[in-house]
Amino acid sequence: MPNSLPIPEAPDGHAWVRPESTPCPACLCHTERVCTEHDWHRASRPEYSDGTPYTEPCPCEEAAVPEPRTLTATLNGTTRDLPVILHRRGWLTGQLTTLNGHPGAVFTADIDDLDQPAHVRGRFEADPDGAHQDDTGTRWNLALQVSHGGRPGRITGWAPPRHADNAQPLLQQDEFGTG
Numbered sequence: 001m002p003n004s005l006p007i008p009e010a011p012d013g014h015a016w017v018r019p020e021s022t023p024c025p026a027c028l029c030h031t032e033r034v035c036t037e038h039d040w041h042r043a044s045r046p047e048y049s050d051g052t053p054y055t056e057p058c059p060c061e062e063a064a065v066p067e068p069r070t071l072t073a074t075l076n077g078t079t080r081d082l083p084v085i086l087h088r089r090g091w092l093t094g095q096l097t098t099l100n101g102h103p104g105a106v107f108t109a110d111i112d113d114l115d116q117p118a119h120v121r122g123r124f125e126a127d128p129d130g131a132h133q134d135d136t137g138t139r140w141n142l143a144l145q146v147s148h149g150g151r152p153g154r155i156t157g158w159a160p161p162r163h164a165d166n167a168q169p170l171l172q173q174d175e176f177g178t179g
Contacts, residue, residue: 021033026060029054029058030046030058031043040058063088065088066087067088068083068084068086069083070084070134071124073131073142074131075142075157078158082098082106082122083099084096084124085099092123094126095125097122097123097124099121104122105121107121107122107146107155107157107158108155109146109156110153112151112152112153114148114151120155123143124142124143125140126139127141
């Protein structure tokens with residue numbers, strides 16, 4: 001709603017001006033608010049002083065792209081290498097999750113009000129004393145509390161490996177959730 005309200009004239013010859021936004025200390029292309037709040041999708045694409053569009057990718061935006069990693073995890077005496085994602089923005093910032101969909105539902109969990117275990121994704125939190133280690137040497141702990149279809153549950157073990165000829169899940173979790 002820019003300019004939708006009339007702006008009264010300033011007294012004594014002063015002009016009403018909007019204060020300048022604080023530039024981002026890490027990039028030349030956005031304001032600090034845009035990069036801090038990850039609002040790149042709402043920001044207009046910046047331009048150079050001559051009006052030429054800014055063509056370089058924003059370093060802040062590039063740094064927020066999830067990073068694929070491999071995690072070696074042991075649960076109930078069985079060790080597996082898992083493809084995981086390190087989240088760099090949003091409510092999962094600094095945490096690992098297993099992949100989306102069927103490939104990421106590598107754990108079984110007992111879910112409240114369900115008669116059988118469900119396949120769920122896993123979420124890992126960084127911990128220097130963690131039981132699991134990724135390919136960069138960072139240690140992680142598995143968050144055992146999960147949510148499946150809005151119901152709380154607890155991870156109890158590994159889901160059986162899926163094969164192309166036997167891809168029937170027990171109950172597949174549609175959304176990632178934490179308890």
